[in-house]
Amino acid sequence: MILVIIIVCIISTIISSSSSSEITNSTNLPQAIIIGVKKCGTRALLKFLSIHPAIAASSTEIHFFDSPKNFQLGLDWYRNQMPIVKNNQYLTIEKTPHYFIDRQTPARIFHLLPEVKLILILRDPIIRAISDYVQIKSRHEFYPTFDEFISMKNFTRWTPIKIGCYVIYLRRWLKYFPLERIHFVDGENLIQRPWQELEYVQQFLNISNHIQQEHFYFNSNKRGFPCVKQPNGCLGTSKGRQHPLISEKTREILKNLYSTCNQQFKQLAQINFSWL
Ligand code: A3P
Numbered sequence: 001m002i003l004v005i006i007i008v009c010i011i012s013t014i015i016s017s018s019s020s021s022e023i024t025n026s027t028n029l030p031q032a033i034i035i036g037v038k039k040c041g042t043r044a045l046l047k048f049l050s051i052h053p054a055i056a057a058s059s060t061e062i063h064f065f066d067s068p069k070n071f072q073l074g075l076d077w078y079r080n081q082m083p084i085v086k087n088n089q090y091l092t093i094e095k096t097p098h099y100f101i102d103r104q105t106p107a108r109i110f111h112l113l114p115e116v117k118l119i120l121i122l123r124d125p126i127i128r129a130i131s132d133y134v135q136i137k138s139r140h141e142f143y144p145t146f147d148e149f150i151s152m153k154n155f156t157r158w159t160p161i162k163i164g165c166y167v168i169y170l171r172r173w174l175k176y177f178p179l180e181r182i183h184f185v186d187g188e189n190l191i192q193r194p195w196q197e198l199e200y201v202q203q204f205l206n207i208s209n210h211i212q213q214e215h216f217y218f219n220s221n222k223r224g225f226p227c228v229k230q231p232n233g234c235l236g237t238s239k240g241r242q243h244p245l246i247s248e249k250t251r252e253i254l255k256n257l258y259s260t261c262n263q264q265f266k267q268l269a270q271i272n273f274s275w276l
Helices: 004-023 044-051 075-081 095-100 105-112 124-135 146-150 165-172 187-192 194-205 248-269
Strands: 032-036 055-057 090-097 117-122 183-186 216-219 227-229
Touching: 004 248, 032 044, 032 095, 044 055, 044 090, 044 117, 044 187, 044 194, 044 227, 095 105, 095 165, 117 165, 117 187, 124 146, 124 248, 146 248, 165 248, 183 187, 183 194, 187 194
Parallel strands: 032 090, 032 117, 055 090, 117 183
Antiparallel strands: 216 227
């Protein structure tokens, strides 16, 4: 009799452990995607969102919709790239900033994930351009200064400058998604008051307002950027880099260049961030 009880216990333990490992190994397609914009704080936003107990956030950029090689691997491949869902996590999020400017991505997301929520973080396009420049320069030993780039004849065709005219790309997304499906995050405010931007995102995602001011501190060793009060709570060294000073002339040129783009973006997106 005792032997029978022991065998029953062992079998039920095996069954329960195999079914629980099935649960812990499962991944879901994302219900929300941070689609961009590159150098506007996409990593910080995803890191901060991952504090929420309901959220499973991908640690890498998946590049499914914008890469022909990945896209042909299919939706099951995409699902397998997602983070494993733990405990009470029911909302999977990935971020790939290149999606915003990729021509094919809006239609592809619309056809494969028609219900997905889209999050777009933006910042002052002049600061974004400098940030992009600093990242590219970090990979080159000899590189012209930012001012030198802006004095070149075709500087408006230079990608770090082109991306900042956000309205061009937004128009493409609005051919497939209604405005209500896109949430705009102010990347400048995410640096000053991250909890405020997170409150709006949590509302948009329809999840509890879990992420609060007490989750953050401002780190003077990290140039004053906000970090999360947890081990490895700051972003890595490739985020929050020192920016070069730019001349007043360069600033004026870029201000003029972006003023129409910003105005049109503001109207189309129906938002009013201070820097717009
Ligand atoms: P810099 O490194 O040029 O300052 P992304 O993650 O989209 O590539 O954006 C990177 C930018 O996010 C950084 O650009 C930085 O300005 C900004 N950022 C916003 N919040 C941050 C944070 N808490 N820590 C570090 N960088 C942050």
